[in-house]
Amino acid sequence: MSRRRTHGDPRALAQRVAVLVVDEERDLGAALQRAAQEHGMQAGRLDASVHTLREAVNDYRALFRPDQLQQLHAQRRLALQAMRSFDAFRPRLAGTLVHGDGRLDRIRLLLESDSPEPVIYRLSDLHIPWHEGDATLVFAGGQRATRPAFHFVAGDAQVELIVLRTADRSNPPRDVLGGGPLPALDIDELQALLDAG
Numbered sequence: 001m002s003r004r005r006t007h008g009d010p011r012a013l014a015q016r017v018a019v020l021v022v023d024e025e026r027d028l029g030a031a032l033q034r035a036a037q038e039h040g041m042q043a044g045r046l047d048a049s050v051h052t053l054r055e056a057v058n059d060y061r062a063l064f065r066p067d068q069l070q071q072l073h074a075q076r077r078l079a080l081q082a083m084r085s086f087d088a089f090r091p092r093l094a095g096t097l098v099h100g101d102g103r104l105d106r107i108r109l110l111l112e113s114d115s116p117e118p119v120i121y122r123l124s125d126l127h128i129p130w131h132e133g134d135a136t137l138v139f140a141g142g143q144r145a146t147r148p149a150f151h152f153v154a155g156d157a158q159v160e161l162i163v164l165r166t167a168d169r170s171n172p173p174r175d176v177l178g179g180g181p182l183p184a185l186d187i188d189e190l191q192a193l194l195d196a197g
Contacts, residue, residue: 005046010165011054013039017053018060024069027102028053029177033137050178054099073197078155083187085126085179086161089113094173096132099183107159108120110173116148116163128152135162137173150167181183 013035019068020031032053061068076097083091089111096102099132113119116132135149147168150161164173185193 002155010175012054014053014056015060018056019055022061022065022080023099025103027055028099029098032177055102057099057101062153068100068104071104072097073194075104075107075157076194076197078157079109080187080190082107082109082154082159085110086119086122087187088122089119090178090186092186093190094182095160097190098185105157105159107160110182111157111161111163111168112166113163114166116150119148119150119161119163123150123152137162139174140171140174141172185190 016038017028017031018037020026020034023067024031026034028050032104037069041130072139076093079093079097083093086109092110093108094110095106095108111119130150130152133149133151134146136144138144147165148163150163174180175182
């Protein structure tokens with residue numbers, strides 16, 4: 001019998017992940033690491049899939065923290081407004097607001113521009129005070145690379161704009177949990193999600 005089957009019920013592990021995400025505001029990756037550590041396991045050896053973990057988070061939030069659903073919708077609406085302000089850069093919502101599997105006060109937008117200057121000009125046009133940094137992303141083959149990032153506050157949210165290169169379309173950032181393309185929503189997809197909710 002494998003080690004992972006001797007250390008608890010996968011449903012109990014998914015439930016623990018949900019508690020860590022919803023009650024302690026950890027993102028899904030950090031919650032998964034913590035839950036695995038508590039059960040003496042490696043996160044990569046858990047039986048539960050990322051989809052199962054996200055379902056557990058959604059179910060737990062709906063049952064025990066329904067107020068967070070309103071916050072999630074409000075932050076997604078705020079993200080949509082920000083995306084429309086930067087629509088020239090093909091914005092996509094990434095991060096925890098896509099699935100609601102982490103802190104709800106952070107908006108992460110992926111923008112597309114071969115240099116950060118046009119984004120800076122747009123921030124200036126909008127009279128948004130910002131500070132610059134870098135974001136580390138994972139690409140195919142586990143390669144890590146940095147991209148320019150701009151941070152500002154909108155309402156009660158911390159907004160991060162990550163500037164991807166046009167060439168990144170053929171090698172998009174990867175999801176560190178699932179290994180596939182980083183989950184992201186364009187303006188129409190986010191609008192549809194809001195309309196459905």
